[in-house]
Amino acid sequence: MNTPKILLLVLIVISLTIIFTLVLQPQTMLFGEEYDVRVINSFRGNSSVPLVIWCNSPQGDMGGRALQEGDDFGWTAKMELWSWRQVYTCTMKWESKRKRFEAFKVSRDSNRCGITKKCSWSVREDGFYFSSDEVYWTKDFSWS
The missing domain is CATH 1.20.5 (Single alpha-helices involved in coiled-coils or other helix-helix interfaces)
Structure with missing residues (x-):
């Protein structure tokens, strides 16, 4: 040939x-894949002190919220072709604690969010827990 x-x-x-x-x-x-990202205030018996969250997307500021116990802040992250570097970051503040974390990072989360493309965070007194089904949670990191 x-x-x-x-x-x-x-x-x-x-x-x-x-x-x-x-x-x-x-x-x-x-059009890219879409992922549902959700950050939940999972504190117990702490209704007087809200969890303050402020997030940024690759497109800019997404704003902030004061989340009472059980409240959540969510969005749809739309991934474009060749977007492996996209990151959605959030800064959390609760009492004297403050933590900035990557709430959605394409290179890390595109597989672990599962076939449902659901990426949830449960913020608790002892740290940040991740789940793709909101049934089984895995602690990813602590506040400090």
Whole structure:
């Protein structure tokens, strides 16, 4: 087989792969995947002191909230093609404690958020817990 025929065959294979991907997963290729991110105030018996949260996205300031016990702050993170460096950060403040953390990081969370694409954080007195189903929680880090 000569070189032009090999190149033509490679181009056909690449073209068919792109076409099949667009047909089978159009939201991924054309518009990016969407992840539901949620930060929950999971303190117990602490209704007088709110958890203050302030978040930033790759597009800018997302604003802040004062979360009472059981309240949450959530958003949809839309990932564009080639967005492995995108990070959504939040700063948390509770009493004298303050912590800045990556609430959603594409390179870390795109797989661990599971097929439901749900990424939840439970903020507790002893630290920050992650879950992709809000049933099983894993402590990722402490306040300090």
